[in-house]
Amino acid sequence: MNIPTDSYRNVQVRLPRSTSDSCEATEVDSELYNLNLRIVSVFVLRVISFLGASIAVLPICIKRLHIPSIIINTGKFFGTGVILATAFIHILPVAMETLTDECLPQGWKDYEAYAGLFAMLAILAMQLIEFIAHHQLHRVSIQETKVGVEEANAQHTIVSVESNQQHGHSHGLSLLQDTHNHRVTTYLLEFGIATHSVLIGVTLGTDDGSNFVALFIALCFHQFFEAIALGAQISQLQNKSILPAILMVIFFSLTTPVGIAIGIGIHLNTYNPKSEAALVSTGILDSVSGALFIYQTADALDGMLLNDGLLLDDNKKKALRNYKYAGEDQSFLAPFMYKLWALFFILVPKRISPNLVTSFGLIIVLLAFILIHINTSDDNGLNCLIYGIALFIYQTADALDGMQGKRVHMYENATTEIFDHGVDSIVTSLTSIATITRLTHIDKHLSPIYSVFVLLTSFVGFHAPTYEHVVTRKMRFQSGPCNPTEALVGMQLIYLITAIYPLIWTSEKSKLLLMIIIVPILSFSAILCFISSLKQIYIHHKGVLSMTIKSLFRGYSPLFFVIICAFFYIPCVSILYKEHSLICLLAIAIPWNYSIYRTIIAEITNDKNFDILGVLIGQCPILLPIFTAYFMPSFLMITLIISIILSGFLYVYTIHFTLTEVCHALSMKHFWTVQADFETKRKIY
Structure with missing residues (x-):
C-alpha cells in the first residue's frame, strides 16, 4: 500500500515525554511564588537561629548564671545528637539522591557511591588539617619551653625550675592541645553548618511555592535545634572574651537568610535545579557538610566523655585515692x-x-x-x-x-x-x-x-x-x-x-x-x-x-x-x-x-x-x-x-x-x- 507523500508530512506522532524534558528549566506560575512571604522568612529564620545558639552560649559564658551541670551536659549531648541525626538522616541521603539523579550524565550514574566518596575525602582532609595544626602547636610549645629553661639556667636555678618547667609543659601542653583541638573542630563544624544552611536557604528561596509553608515550618525547627547544637560547641571554646562567641553566633544566624536571598535572586532569573552544574555542586557540598557533621560529632563525644571528666571530677578522684573500706559481716x-x-x-x-x-x-x-x-x-x-x-x-x-x-x-x-x-x-x-x-x-x-x-x-x-x-x-551484712x-x-x-x-x-x-x-x-x-x-x-x-x-x-x-x-x-x-x-x-x-x-x-x-x-x-x-x-x-x-x-x-x-x-x-x-x-x-x- 502506497501512502501519499503529502499526507505523510501532515501526520503528527505523539511520543511519551522523555526524561530529558523533566531536566529542562520550566516557567513557574508567579501566583504561587509569594515574594513577600520569602522576605519575611529571611528575618524569622535569622531570629530563630540567633536565639537557638544564644540559649546554649550565654549560660556558659556568663558565669553568674549558675546552671546545674546536668542541664549543661544534657544540652551538649542533645546538641551532638541533633548534629549526628542531621548528617545521617537529612544531609547524606539527599547528597546520595542528588548525585544519582536521572538528569546527570551517564558517568555519574555508573558509580552510585559518589556521596560517600566525597564525604570520606572531606573527613581525611579535616584530619590532615587538624594534624598540621596540632603539629605546629606542639612545635611552638616546645620552643617556648626551651626558652623558659634557658632563662632558668641564666638565673642559676636550673635544677628546680627544670623539673617544674617540664611538669608544667607536660600538663600545660596537653590542656592547650585539647583546647586547640576543640577550636579547630568547632570552626570546621561552623563551616559545615554554614554551607548546609546556605544550601537549604537557596532551596527555600527557589521553591515554586507549592511546598513553601511546610518547608518553612520544618526549617524553623531544624535551624533552632541545629543552632543549639552549634552553640553548645561554641560555648566550650574557653575564650577570654565573649565577643568571639557572639560573632560566631551572629555569623551562623546570617547563613540561612543569605541562602534565601540568593535563592530569591536566582529565582528572578532563569534557574534550573536539575542542571548538571546545580546537581553536582549541591551534591558535593551536601556530602562535605555531612562529613563535617559526623567528624565533629565523633570529636565532641571524645571530648565530653574522655577529656571532660563527666562522671568523675577532681573531688571524686581525690576520694578514690583516699578510699578506705569499712564493713561488718554478721x-x-x-x-x-x-x-x-x-x-x-x-x-x-x-x-x-x-x-x-x-x-x-x-x-x-x-x-x-x-x-x-x-x-x-x-x-x-x-x-x-x-x-x-x-x-x-x-x-x-x-x-x-x-x-x-x-x-x-x-x-x-x-x-x-x-x-x-x-x-x-x-x-x-x-x-x-x-x-x-x-x-x-x-x-x-x-x-x-x-x-x-x-x-x-x-x-x-x-x-x-x-x-x-x-x-x-560502712558495708553491713545482716545475719540470717x-x-x-x-x-x-x-x-x-x-x-x-x-x-x-x-x-x-x-x-x-x-x-x-x-x-x-x-x-x-x-x-x-x-x-x-x-x-x-x-x-x-x-x-x-x-x-x-x-x-x-x-x-x-x-x-x-x-x-x-x-x-x-x-x-x-x-x-x-x-x-x-x-x-x-x-x-x-x-x-x-x-x-x-x-x-x-x-x-x-x-x-x-x-x-x-x-x-x-x-x-x-x-x-x-x-x-x-x-x-x-x-x-x-x-x-x-x-x-x-x-x-x-x-x-x-x-x-x-x-x-x-x-x-x-x-x-x-x-x-x-x-x-x-x-x-x-x-x-x-x-x-x-
Whole structure:
C-alpha cells in the first residue's frame, strides 16, 4: 500500500515525554511564588537561629548564671545528637539522591557511591588539617619551653625550675592541645553548618511555592535545634572574651537568610535545579557538610566523655585515692566457710590482681549460665549440678579475692570494690534468672508474676545494703537468710537437692511446700533488708526525718523505677514469656545492674549528690517494650531485643569509662595489674 507523500508530512506522532524534558528549566506560575512571604522568612529564620545558639552560649559564658551541670551536659549531648541525626538522616541521603539523579550524565550514574566518596575525602582532609595544626602547636610549645629553661639556667636555678618547667609543659601542653583541638573542630563544624544552611536557604528561596509553608515550618525547627547544637560547641571554646562567641553566633544566624536571598535572586532569573552544574555542586557540598557533621560529632563525644571528666571530677578522684573500706559481716556460716575457702588460697598466684580472681569466678558462673540455657533437654539434674558447682567456685573466688587483696596491698583499692560488689550484683541477677528459667522449663504453667517476684526480691535484698554503704560509709551484712554467705550456700543446696532429686519440682505437694517456703523466705529477707537499711540511714541522719526521706528517695528511686516498670511490663509479655522467658527477664535485670553499678561508683567516690537523673536515663530502655506492648504489640519481640542491646551498651560503656577513670586516678595501668606501690615494695625487698 502506497501512502501519499503529502499526507505523510501532515501526520503528527505523539511520543511519551522523555526524561530529558523533566531536566529542562520550566516557567513557574508567579501566583504561587509569594515574594513577600520569602522576605519575611529571611528575618524569622535569622531570629530563630540567633536565639537557638544564644540559649546554649550565654549560660556558659556568663558565669553568674549558675546552671546545674546536668542541664549543661544534657544540652551538649542533645546538641551532638541533633548534629549526628542531621548528617545521617537529612544531609547524606539527599547528597546520595542528588548525585544519582536521572538528569546527570551517564558517568555519574555508573558509580552510585559518589556521596560517600566525597564525604570520606572531606573527613581525611579535616584530619590532615587538624594534624598540621596540632603539629605546629606542639612545635611552638616546645620552643617556648626551651626558652623558659634557658632563662632558668641564666638565673642559676636550673635544677628546680627544670623539673617544674617540664611538669608544667607536660600538663600545660596537653590542656592547650585539647583546647586547640576543640577550636579547630568547632570552626570546621561552623563551616559545615554554614554551607548546609546556605544550601537549604537557596532551596527555600527557589521553591515554586507549592511546598513553601511546610518547608518553612520544618526549617524553623531544624535551624533552632541545629543552632543549639552549634552553640553548645561554641560555648566550650574557653575564650577570654565573649565577643568571639557572639560573632560566631551572629555569623551562623546570617547563613540561612543569605541562602534565601540568593535563592530569591536566582529565582528572578532563569534557574534550573536539575542542571548538571546545580546537581553536582549541591551534591558535593551536601556530602562535605555531612562529613563535617559526623567528624565533629565523633570529636565532641571524645571530648565530653574522655577529656571532660563527666562522671568523675577532681573531688571524686581525690576520694578514690583516699578510699578506705569499712564493713561488718554478721554471718553465722562465714567463719566456718572461710576455713574451707582458705584451703584453695595456695592456688592463687602471689602477684595476681584480686580483680582477676573475682573475674575468674564470674566467668565460671557465666559459662554455667550459658550452658544450662543451651542444654534444653529434660535432664534438669545435670544442669542444676553444673550451676550449683559454679556457684561454689564463685563464692570461693569471692572470698579469695579479699585474701589476695590483703597480700598485694589492694584490699582498700577502689577497683577491688567495683569488681567485688559489681560482680556480686551480676551473679545475683544470673542466679535469679537461672533459677526462674529452670522452674519455667520444669513447669510450663509457672506464672510470670511469680518469676518477677523472685527477681525483684533479690534486687531489694542487694540494693538495700549497697545504698546504705553510700550513706553511712560502712558495708553491713545482716545475719540470717538475707546475708550473702547464707543466701549463696542456700542456693547451692537447692541446686544440689534438685540435681539429686529433680522430681521434687514436678510433685504437686512438694512443689506447693517449696513455694510456701521460698516465697515467705524471699519476702521476709527483702523486707528485713529494707527496714534495716532504713534504720541505719535514719540513725546516720541523727533522727532528722526530712533528711532521711530525701536520702531514701535519692537512693531508692532507681530500684522503685525498675519495680514499677516490671509490674507494667510483665502482663504485656505474658504470652511471649512462655517461650522467651530469658529475654523477658534480661530486659529488667540489666537496667537494675546499671543502677547498682552507678551506686557503687557513688560510694567509692564519696558522692553526696547521687545522680538520680543520670541513673534513670540509663534505665530508660526498659520503657521501650512497655510502650510497644501497649501501642504496637506486633513489634514487641524486636523492641525487647533493642531494649536489651541499648541497656547492655550503656552498662558496658559506663563500666569501661569509669574503670578507665578510676585506674587513671589511682595511677594504675590496668585494672588487672597490681598496684604500683606493691610492685615497688616487692622490688625493694
